[in-house]
Amino acid sequence: MSERVEGPGAVTDPVVAELLDAVEDPAVVCDPDGTVRAWNGPFAERIEADPRDSSVPAVVDCPSDPLGRAVETGERTIGSGPVRSSGREVTVAVRPVERDGAVTAAVVTLSDAADPFETERALYEASVDAAADAVYVVDRSHTIRAASDGFRRFTGIPTDRVVGRDVDCLRELGIIDGDIFHEGMRALRELFAGAVDSHTITSHVRLDGGMGYVENRLSPIERDGEVVAVVNVVRDVTERERRREALAANRERLSTIMEDLPVMMVVVDGEGRIDHCQGLDFDALVCDRSEFLGEPVEAFEPVCPGLVEGFHRALDGETGDATAAIGDRTYKACFEPLTESEPGADDAAPAGAIAVAIDITDRTRREAERQAREQELRAVIESSADPIAMQDVDGRYRVVNEAMVETIDDDRDSIVGSTPAAVFDDRFATRVEAHRRAVLDTGRARVVEETVAGEPTDETIQLTFAPYHGPDGEVQGTVSIARNITELERQRGELETLAEIQELVQESVRALTGATTSEAIKESVCERLADSEYYEFAWIGQREASKREVTPTHWTGIADDYLEEITVTVAADDRGGGPAGEAYRTGEVQVVHDVTSDPVFEPWREAAVESGVGSMVAVPLTHGSTTHGLLAVYADRPNAFSRRELSGFETLGEAVGFALAAAQYRRLVESDSVLELEFEVHSGTPLFAASREHDCRFEIDHAVRTGDDRVVNYLTVEGADPEVGAAAAKELSNLEEIRELDREDGPHFEMTLTDSVFRFLADAGARGKRGIVEDGVGHMLVEAPADLDVRRVTEAMDARFPDVSLAAKRERHRTDAPWWPGHGDIGARLTDRQRAVLKTAYYNGYYEWPRDADSETLADSLDIASTTFLQHLRKGHRRVLEAMFDSQ
Numbered sequence: 001m002s003e004r005v006e007g008p009g010a011v012t013d014p015v016v017a018e019l020l021d022a023v024e025d026p027a028v029v030c031d032p033d034g035t036v037r038a039w040n041g042p043f044a045e046r047i048e049a050d051p052r053d054s055s056v057p058a059v060v061d062c063p064s065d066p067l068g069r070a071v072e073t074g075e076r077t078i079g080s081g082p083v084r085s086s087g088r089e090v091t092v093a094v095r096p097v098e099r100d101g102a103v104t105a106a107v108v109t110l111s112d113a114a115d116p117f118e119t120e121r122a123l124y125e126a127s128v129d130a131a132a133d134a135v136y137v138v139d140r141s142h143t144i145r146a147a148s149d150g151f152r153r154f155t156g157i158p159t160d161r162v163v164g165r166d167v168d169c170l171r172e173l174g175i176i177d178g179d180i181f182h183e184g185m186r187a188l189r190e191l192f193a194g195a196v197d198s199h200t201i202t203s204h205v206r207l208d209g210g211m212g213y214v215e216n217r218l219s220p221i222e223r224d225g226e227v228v229a230v231v232n233v234v235r236d237v238t239e240r241e242r243r244r245e246a247l248a249a250n251r252e253r254l255s256t257i258m259e260d261l262p263v264m265m266v267v268v269d270g271e272g273r274i275d276h277c278q279g280l281d282f283d284a285l286v287c288d289r290s291e292f293l294g295e296p297v298e299a300f301e302p303v304c305p306g307l308v309e310g311f312h313r314a315l316d317g318e319t320g321d322a323t324a325a326i327g328d329r330t331y332k333a334c335f336e337p338l339t340e341s342e343p344g345a346d347d348a349a350p351a352g353a354i355a356v357a358i359d360i361t362d363r364t365r366r367e368a369e370r371q372a373r374e375q376e377l378r379a380v381i382e383s384s385a386d387p388i389a390m391q392d393v394d395g396r397y398r399v400v401n402e403a404m405v406e407t408i409d410d411d412r413d414s415i416v417g418s419t420p421a422a423v424f425d426d427r428f429a430t431r432v433e434a435h436r437r438a439v440l441d442t443g444r445a446r447v448v449e450e451t452v453a454g455e456p457t458d459e460t461i462q463l464t465f466a467p468y469h470g471p472d473g474e475v476q477g478t479v480s481i482a483r484n485i486t487e488l489e490r491q492r493g494e495l496e497t498l499a500e501i502q503e504l505v506q507e508s509v510r511a512l513t514g515a516t517t518s519e520a521i522k523e524s525v526c527e528r529l530a531d532s533e534y535y536e537f538a539w540i541g542q543r544e545a546s547k548r549e550v551t552p553t554h555w556t557g558i559a560d561d562y563l564e565e566i567t568v569t570v571a572a573d574d575r576g577g578g579p580a581g582e583a584y585r586t587g588e589v590q591v592v593h594d595v596t597s598d599p600v601f602e603p604w605r606e607a608a609v610e611s612g613v614g615s616m617v618a619v620p621l622t623h624g625s626t627t628h629g630l631l632a633v634y635a636d637r638p639n640a641f642s643r644r645e646l647s648g649f650e651t652l653g654e655a656v657g658f659a660l661a662a663a664q665y666r667r668l669v670e671s672d673s674v675l676e677l678e679f680e681v682h683s684g685t686p687l688f689a690a691s692r693e694h695d696c697r698f699e700i701d702h703a704v705r706t707g708d709d710r711v712v713n714y715l716t717v718e719g720a721d722p723e724v725g726a727a728a729a730k731e732l733s734n735l736e737e738i739r740e741l742d743r744e745d746g747p748h749f750e751m752t753l754t755d756s757v758f759r760f761l762a763d764a765g766a767r768g769k770r771g772i773v774e775d776g777v778g779h780m781l782v783e784a785p786a787d788l789d790v791r792r793v794t795e796a797m798d799a800r801f802p803d804v805s806l807a808a809k810r811e812r813h814r815t816d817a818p819w820w821p822g823h824g825d826i827g828a829r830l831t832d833r834q835r836a837v838l839k840t841a842y843y844n845g846y847y848e849w850p851r852d853a854d855s856e857t858l859a860d861s862l863d864i865a866s867t868t869f870l871q872h873l874r875k876g877h878r879r880v881l882e883a884m885f886d887s888q
Helices: 014-022 041-047 066-073 121-130 149-155 178-192 238-260 280-285 305-315 361-383 402-408 426-442 486-512 518-530 560-565 579-586 599-610 643-670 686-694 722-729 757-763 790-800 832-843 855-861 866-885
Strands: 027-030 036-039 077-082 089-099 102-111 134-139 144-147 199-207 210-223 226-236 263-269 274-278 320-326 329-340 349-359 388-392 397-400 446-452 459-469 475-484 537-543 550-556 590-592 615-623 626-635 673-681 697-705 711-718 735-740 749-753 767-774 777-785 804-813
Touching: 027 041, 066 077, 066 089, 066 102, 077 210, 134 149, 149 199, 149 226, 178 199, 178 210, 178 226, 210 238, 263 305, 263 329, 305 320, 305 329, 305 349, 329 361, 388 402, 426 446, 426 459, 426 475, 459 486, 518 537, 518 550, 518 626, 518 643, 550 579, 560 599, 579 590, 579 599, 579 615, 579 626, 615 643, 626 643, 626 790, 673 790, 686 697, 686 722, 686 767, 686 777, 697 757, 697 832, 711 722, 711 757, 711 832, 722 735, 722 749, 757 767, 757 790, 777 790, 790 804, 832 855, 832 866, 855 866
Parallel strands: none
Antiparallel strands: 027 036, 027 102, 077 089, 089 102, 134 144, 134 226, 199 210, 210 226, 263 274, 263 349, 320 329, 329 349, 388 397, 388 475, 446 459, 459 475, 537 550, 537 626, 590 615, 615 626, 673 777, 673 804, 697 711, 697 767, 711 749, 735 749, 767 777
16 A cells, blocks of 8 residues: 555545555546645655645646546546656546536546556546445446446445346346336447447436436546446436426426416517417417417417517517407407526527417406496486585595586585585584494495575475495495485375375275265265364255255264355356356366465355365265265365365265265165156157157166176067167167077067166166157156155256156055065165176076076176176075075
């Protein structure tokens, strides 16, 4: 073992020291520039000088510079030259030592030219053992000549199991697979043939800790220009490869995400050629993206011109954006330049540009809708007749509409930025501020009413306050709307009064159902009206047969003195021209809004004023064409009767008139004695002429009144063909329908008439029994209550026929009785509708076998539903049967 001398900076690694001690030839460890760091004794003896301040180039004059080549290539090199101190020719063998891909040191041996490989074997073996990587050497026969201790650390297999064996043992031992083995053999052949300087293979192999990745760096070992062996430095790159795999996976995921994102990404290189196209919305271009790759950016001109200009600006170093329409979609593209900087360079060189476009169609539409809504809102605010204002959290006005400006009577610029204290009087401003603060504190809207001074009276203002929020959801202030509801409040009070009055009218109508006599009806109506807080007193009067005056018969209130002093007539004179006489004559409601000023009320003014009357209304009590009396209602104030009230009184008058007519008809049905009247009619209808021409007789009877005030009559023809009567009836102006009945002895026809005389008589409280037309003259037989005013019946006849006279009048005691031994008249048990249905069914042959008419036909003649017809029919049957069997 030779002596080893170390300088001050010698390497102290015990492995290196052991290596140097083991080498007999001069050996040294130096830096890449040749500075000696460690040496052995033979080296110091050979140079015959102190190595501390020396370097390899200064020791040996080697023109081929093996140290420089080894540092540059990272491969073992050999050169030759004389030692400068002695001139002795030596062979210089340099072995570079790499760390992290760079040469950090070199092992240099000096030997005679005899066999440098054998001379440096020990140094070589020591070097590969000292390396952190796994190292093994393969000669030209593919035999593993040496293996470092790192090989055992990598694979867990002792080196003696591979040294001296063919490299195929690596496959047999399961260190590498077949594919890697064959790739390695190809690399060895190329290296031994001098075809390549080095070869790097990354493979997936079995390591001591399991499967991993290694990088094989194969380099040739030359001797005299011939490759005599190949050294393989094996480095564990598992972590590097796994990071690379993770990075590749991330890139793949990113690429997939980009493909699925609703974007369009395009990258161009520095020359303006399209390098990359990606993104789901790229398909919106309706073309194959592969057609663009490698093409100039101008290729986008036909489909999206905006991209071309944006890319040119980005290639000039500008950042920008542009909006483009592709088909029916709108895209916004953002352009960014791509730059790369050389080490130490001051300016960045352009490397290309990138554009990312997103679909903003929906956002653009929403923005347009938002702007449209804002414009509409502004239009609504400005067009509103109510003052509208927006205030910030400090109470300053930010927005006011034109109505607000007009109400305050100031210019808009003076209002905006001010507070209520600068705009309104102190009292109103204080109230407004209190309401605004309450809304801000609670976050809820508030509706309040405030009274302000006005002419001629104070006005009521309804104020609505509500918070408004900003985009972040925070309250930004309040919105207020002011509305003058003075007139609305007045109308509201009027409506409340009207509702109560209408309820009073309805109560009066409902009270009629419990009153069975005319007197009870009149008393009920007067009492309810006079007891109301809205009216002072009321009276009902009627016209007597022999007089033209309307005489009060029922009254309630304080009208006694007043009624003693007034006279109301139906004549067209001073006393008949007033509201009561006019209502009685015309059948229309008449009103005097102010008794002190209305000239038509002058004859009764003094008495009315003394009784505390301010206004009055006269209501005719009519049913059909008959006026059954007059209702007069008085109030203590002028203008007490609104238009709606008058409409209610009109309804009340019709209801009372109907009730009075019904009461009179009930008296007629239930009375033991009746007044029989016979009227003779001389001017008439086509039936009159037909009776004279054909010397026949027409009988019209069994009148049935339908729900729409039409009347169904039955026509019997005697002394002529029934068609004579049908032909004449069809010329009647008030005929709606005529239907032939299949009855030999009559009646022959069913007629539906409007404005029938039978209806006029019923409205007057009488009953038309039958009408007979014979020899051109008509006779109408009528029944009426014994105490009924005959004039009323005459007026009903006059209303239908122009030439009528009363031919006979007699009072008759009823002696006819029903054929069954029941209790009283069947009419007391049947309603009017039941009686009409039964009569229609009987005279139309409904009870014949087979039936001459079905229920649908009969229901149509009465203008009711067939189910309603059958319901009334069954109830009528039951009433008849009850009357017959309850007495047994």
